Amino acid sequence: MARVVPMTGFELPDWLDLFDPNEGTVIRTPPGSGYGYWAGGHKISYDPVWNAFALFYRERTPLEQGRGGACAVAMSDDGIHFEDVWRATREQLNSSSIEVGHALRHDDDEWRLYVSYEIAGTTTWRIDVIRASEPAAFVAQERRTVLAPGDFKLPWIKDPFVRRRSDGGYLLYAAAPANAGVTIDGTRIYAAARDAGVLAESDDGLYFPSIEYVFEPSGDDSWQGRRCRLNSVMAWGEGYLAWYDAGRTTYDDYEEWCGLATSADGRSFTRVSTDGPWTRSPHGCVRYVDAIHVGDAVFLYYEYTREDHSHDLRVVRIGLS
Numbered sequence: 262m263a264r265v266v267p268m269t270g271f272e273l274p275d276w277l278d279l280f281d282p283n284e285g286t287v288i289r290t291p292p293g294s295g296y297g298y299w300a301g302g303h304k305i306s307y308d309p310v311w312n313a314f315a316l317f318y319r320e321r322t323p324l325e326q327g328r329g330g331a332c333a334v335a336m337s338d339d340g341i342h343f344e345d346v347w348r349a350t351r352e353q354l355n356s357s358s359i360e361v362g363h364a365l366r367h368d369d370d371e372w373r374l375y376v377s378y379e380i381a382g383t384t385t386w387r388i389d390v391i392r393a394s395e396p397a398a399f400v401a402q403e404r405r406t407v408l409a410p411g412d413f414k415l416p417w418i419k420d421p422f423v424r425r426r427s428d429g430g431y432l433l434y435a436a437a438p439a440n441a442g443v444t445i446d447g448t449r450i451y452a453a454a455r456d457a458g459v460l461a462e463s464d465d466g467l468y469f470p471s472i473e474y475v476f477e478p479s480g481d482d483s484w485q486g487r488r489c490r491l492n493s494v495m496a497w498g499e500g501y502l503a504w505y506d507a508g509r510t511t512y513d514d515y516e517e518w519c520g521l522a523t524s525a526d527g528r529s530f531t532r533v534s535t536d537g538p539w540t541r542s543p544h545g546c547v548r549y550v551d552a553i554h555v556g557d558a559v560f561l562y563y564e565y566t567r568e569d570h571s572h573d574l575r576v577v578r579i580g581l582s
Contacts, residue, residue: 271500271523273533276579282540282547282565285575288343289318289335291567297323297515299572301548301564302332304363304422307340307555314340314555315396316562317362317374318574327351329358334374334396340553340560341576346397353401354389357381361420361549364396367466372396375407375433377419385410386419388435390467408435408461413472418459420490422551423466424527431466432527435459436490439478454478455514458491458505460528475528476505484509484537485520491530493551495559500525504539504550516546516566542566557582 291298303318319332331350335343351359354376362376374391388408391399410418420436439454458476461469478489485507493504501524506517518538522530533539540547545566552561559579564572 271525271531272498273523274497274502276559276581277521279579280540280561280577282542282563282575282577285561285563285565285577286341287573287575288316288341288562289574291571291573292320292322292330294569294571295323296570297321297326299564300574301572302329302359302361302420303549303551303562303564303574304361305340305551305553305560305562306363306365307553308366310369311366313338314343314553314560315364315366315372316343317364317376319359319362321358327358329356329360329378332359332362332376334364334399336396340555340558340578346395347399349399349401351378351381354378354404355381357383360386361422363422365423365425367392370394372399373466374399375421375423376404377421377435379419384417386417388418388421388433405467407463407467408433408469408472410437413437418472420492422491422493424494426462429464431463431469433461433463433466433469434475434491434494435461435472437472437474439488440474441478441480452487454480454486455488455508455511456490458489458530473528476503476522476530478507479532479535482509483535484518485532485535488513488517489520490517492549493553494524494527495552495554497554501527502552503530504552506548507538517548519547519550519563544568545570546572 289300299321356378360377389404439457441454503522521533521539
């Protein structure tokens with residue numbers, strides 16, 4: 262029997278029950294063993310003209326050893342086996358830490374990589390784009406900024422992923438500081454919400470004149486009360502399925518838990534998994550879940566906490582026929 266999300270009428274597909282993060286195929290391993298070593302912060306795209314999957318991922322070391330030190334774009338013809346075609350270091354981006362990026366084809370002559378990073382010597386994250394004829398030809402020094410937080414009176418903006426509009430325009434989702442600040446009730450001071458999901462639109466993918474908040478923390482004391490980051494918005498049926506990371510403490514910046522949501526328009530979201538995370542690793546988190554529907558299968562890419570508390574990058578392919 263189809264499961265219906267309350268108050269929305271959205272029917273959840275049965276294949277969601279087949280997702281087991283413990284059984285995923287490891288496609289990238291962390292650069293070391295132990296807490297703070299990660300492979301992930303990824304985004305996936307599929308291009309039917311090239312008949313290829315393009316995967317952005319970054320490698321990270323513990324905070325005291327440099328954080329997000331390198332990133333790469335890898336290509337695949339099956340969504341499982343990837344070969345790196347481009348790589349950059351934080352020094353090449355003038356960055357203290359590389360964060361999430363998303364590579365996709367713009368048109369017959371151009372590929373783009375939208376990448377976020379913390380500017381060296383600051384605590385400011387921004388989003389740049391690199392343009393080239395193919396992913397292997399990206400040059401880090403040729404990047405240009407497309408979302409500067411100061412333009413919107415924000416301290417930071419990061420972790421982009423992109424969907425194309427039917428007219429060729431761009432929808433860019435990102436993480437930004439939440440609207441809800443510190444609250445004071447008598448002699449008690451309550452912690453502020455930390456981050457939320459925003460959406461920017463552009464006709465050409467280079468000029469984004471405004472942003473709007475589309476997904477906020479729940480604002481309570483639950484597992485998702487003070488932070489949420491949209492990771493994936495995938496068209497399904499008459500609407501969209503969305504995956505997000507959430508938490509309630511500063512520590513949860515590094516071990517977020519995954520939630521599932523639905524949307525009719527890609528702008529207003531209803532949480533499905535409110536009592537607890539949609540899924541997790543027995544050793545910690547499943548996060549950055551990025552889903553893509555290609556042919557007769559759905560591919561879900563995610564960061565997974567291993568027994569030694571490092572994170573690897575995995576994929577689960579779920580056949581639909």
